[in-house]
Amino acid sequence: MFLKNCWYVAAFADELGERPVARTLLDEPVVLFRTQDGRAVALEDRCCHRGLPLAFGEVVPEGIRCGYHGLTFNAEGRCVRIPGQDNIPAAARVTHYPTAEFDGFVWIWLGDPQRADVAAILRHPWHDREGWAHRGKRNAVQANHGMIIDNLLDLTHVGYVHKSTIGGTPDAHSKAEMSSHRTDDGLLMVRWLRNSVPPPSYQLAQGFAGRVDRWAEMAFRPGVLTLWAGAKDVDTGAYEGHRDDGFHLRSLHAITPETEHTAHYFWTIAHRTRAEVPQLTDLVFDEIDRAFAEDKVVIEAQYARLRQRPKPPLIDIRTDAPSLQARRILAERLAEERSQQAAAAEAPAG
Numbered sequence: 001m002f003l004k005n006c007w008y009v010a011a012f013a014d015e016l017g018e019r020p021v022a023r024t025l026l027d028e029p030v031v032l033f034r035t036q037d038g039r040a041v042a043l044e045d046r047c048c049h050r051g052l053p054l055a056f057g058e059v060v061p062e063g064i065r066c067g068y069h070g071l072t073f074n075a076e077g078r079c080v081r082i083p084g085q086d087n088i089p090a091a092a093r094v095t096h097y098p099t100a101e102f103d104g105f106v107w108i109w110l111g112d113p114q115r116a117d118v119a120a121i122l123r124h125p126w127h128d129r130e131g132w133a134h135r136g137k138r139n140a141v142q143a144n145h146g147m148i149i150d151n152l153l154d155l156t157h158v159g160y161v162h163k164s165t166i167g168g169t170p171d172a173h174s175k176a177e178m179s180s181h182r183t184d185d186g187l188l189m190v191r192w193l194r195n196s197v198p199p200p201s202y203q204l205a206q207g208f209a210g211r212v213d214r215w216a217e218m219a220f221r222p223g224v225l226t227l228w229a230g231a232k233d234v235d236t237g238a239y240e241g242h243r244d245d246g247f248h249l250r251s252l253h254a255i256t257p258e259t260e261h262t263a264h265y266f267w268t269i270a271h272r273t274r275a276e277v278p279q280l281t282d283l284v285f286d287e288i289d290r291a292f293a294e295d296k297v298v299i300e301a302q303y304a305r306l307r308q309r310p311k312p313p314l315i316d317i318r319t320d321a322p323s324l325q326a327r328r329i330l331a332e333r334l335a336e337e338r339s340q341q342a343a344a345a346e347a348p349a350g
Helices: 145-153 155-161 170-174 200-206 280-308 318-346
Strands: 007-012 021-025 028-034 040-044 058-060 063-065 079-081 099-102 105-109 132-141 177-182 187-196 212-221 224-233 247-259 262-272
Touching: 007 021, 007 028, 007 132, 007 247, 007 262, 021 247, 040 063, 040 099, 040 105, 132 145, 132 247, 132 280, 145 155, 145 212, 145 224, 145 247, 145 262, 145 280, 145 318, 155 170, 155 280, 177 318, 187 318, 200 247, 200 280, 212 318, 247 280, 262 280
Parallel strands: none
Antiparallel strands: 007 105, 021 028, 028 040, 058 063, 099 105, 132 262, 177 187, 187 212, 212 224, 224 247, 247 262
16 A cells, blocks of 8 residues: 655656656556656556557657557547547546656656645755756665665664665664654654764765764655765764765655555765866765665565565664654555545545
8 A cells, every 4th residue: 555645756857758658656557758848747558448558659749649549648638639530538538647847856646636736845956056966866676665765764774784885884873873753744863973984985075084973864754755964074063063064965765666566766866066076976976876776685685585474573673763753654644545535435426
């Protein structure tokens, strides 16, 4: 069961061009394309005539044309042309999904379209901020989307899984100062590794001379997480809030379920540019890409084993608190959605 009244990332904006893009989102077959005026559109990827995926067709001035018998659907999903006949049945339409485009992402709403408030979409200004640069990627993960959220909210794994990239001393990660609390739309987790050895990727990007005070602030809301991570030379005021002149990474992690057992993991990493290191963006991206590839191996192996051996029940430890909070938030939102659906079904017609 998926939370549907929620904005999810469907694609990077630059994925949509002249050809339709087929993507399964929350178990729904979706075709994404751009109209000739550049608008991002999402429709049910199933022609209402004989069921061929519309992604087999082509984008035309009116919208998208089925590659089987040429029925054409506009951006709202209504059939506007049937070759060989003038009459178009009222039922000749496919589901249209609300979309919005911000900060290099195409967002989609697969729930009740009346509740699709664009103002609720998380904005991520680091993609366009002067003096910053970023790159991103979509990872196809063979695991339930909740496993990725768990991984992001329990950063004690960093010292073990990412020894050669963003890691550091495992003991320091396990003993990191950590707090988490609910916010209006999710939760915020804060971790500090004070007086710690900078990880290889930080050393490569910033060239720290010695130990650092290192922070990570992960904000979770259904569908997306953001991370502000960074470091400064030890005892130079980072812990007291003076972090402007430190090393900063701003990352976005959009977790969109594909099916119960697979997920789309869209991520970007942004950093301050340094004129003396023009290759820094690629350097940072490559390091983070390596780290997330390490996560993918672990998460997929973990999920495969849990499907094979779901019992006995797993135990929880201290550092699981943020991920357990996130699961409660998702459960609460899903229960609320089900209640709304039940109330709507019982409401008298008209």
